[in-house]
Every structure is written in structure tokens, then in C-alpha cells.
Amino acid sequence: MKISLIVAKAQNNVIGKDNSLVWKLSADLRHFKSTTTGHHLIMGRKTFESTEKPLPNRTSVVITRNKKYTVPDGHHVVTDLKEAIAICKKKQLEKIFISGGGEIYKMALPLVDEMIITEVNAQPDGDTYFPEINWSEWDIVSSVHHDADEKNEFSFDINTYIRK
């Protein structure tokens, strides 16, 4: 099972503020949707709560220390990352996505085979950060540039990295 990480991060590694995103990038949301549709997403409880409902056509696996936490039918609650991955392995999934937030990216990084990083050309204020990456461990395998426009506040590059 391939473990992929997907994130949009700023040049200063900011990924969020007040449990929300810090930019309007509709092309990146489209990319996130088309990349992850049909797949399982492993996420922290705060990221799960940052959207009104679970993301449609995806299965959320939510990590929390709260053993009484509940999610709608068809989704899963787990109390650690190991258990999240075990559920996905048991289902014999080919690929899963680590989809944040900051705490979960940091915890999952050593297990990740691929990172799909939207590198946003901005340095916004924020309270949640993507961890520092040791780039010598990663090869870039694709890069797609998007200019800023009326629906995309900043320009960005969607870069895919695989572990060496």
C-alpha cells in the first residue's frame, strides 16, 4: 500500500490558521478533489472538523485521543496513526492519503512514500505549519505551475516527490 501525503503549504510552511485555510485557490481545491476522490484520507480530528461534513466520495479515517468521538457511518475513528494504517491495509487499499493537519503530517512523515505538495507563492500569517523536510531524501518527479488569477489568490506549483 502506497502512503501518499497531500498538502498545500506556503513558502514559510504555513498551512492554516484558526482551523481554516489561509488562501482561496480554486484550482488547488480542484486538484485536491480529483487526486483524492475514491480514496481513504487519514486526518487529525481538527482537520476533520474544519469542513462542515466529511469530504464527499472519500473515506475519512480520523485520529483523536477521544475514545468517545463519533463520525458518520462509512468513516472511521482511531486513536493512533498505526491503527489508521492498519485499517487501510486490512481493506487492501492500493493507496491512501495523509491529509493533515500539522500534527498528523509531522507524525506520518517517516512512513510516507510520496508527497504531493502545492507550494504556494506567499508568506501568510498562520498558526499551523508543515514540518521541515530533509530534501536530500526526496526526488521531485513532476511539477505543474499555476498562475494567480481571479479565482486563485496566489500563484503556486504542484510538485510531486518520491522518497529516494
Ligand SMILES: NC(=O)c1ccc[n+]([C@@H]2O[C@H](COP(=O)([O-])OP(=O)(O)OC[C@H]3O[C@@H](n4cnc5c(N)ncnc54)[C@H](OP(=O)(O)O)[C@@H]3O)[C@@H](O)[C@H]2O)c1
Ligand atoms: N493546507 C493544507 O493542505 C491543510 C491540510 C489539512 C489541514 N490544514 C490546516 O491545518 C490545521 C489543523 O491542523 P492541526 O495540526 O491544528 O490539527 P490536526 O493535525 O488536524 O489534528 C490534531 C488532532 O489530532 C489528534 N491527534 C494528534 N496527535 C495524536 C496522537 N498521537 N494520538 C491520537 N490523536 C492525536 C488530536 O485530536 P483530539 O484533540 O481530538 O484528541 C489533535 O488535537 C487547520 O488550520 C487546517 O485548515 C491545512
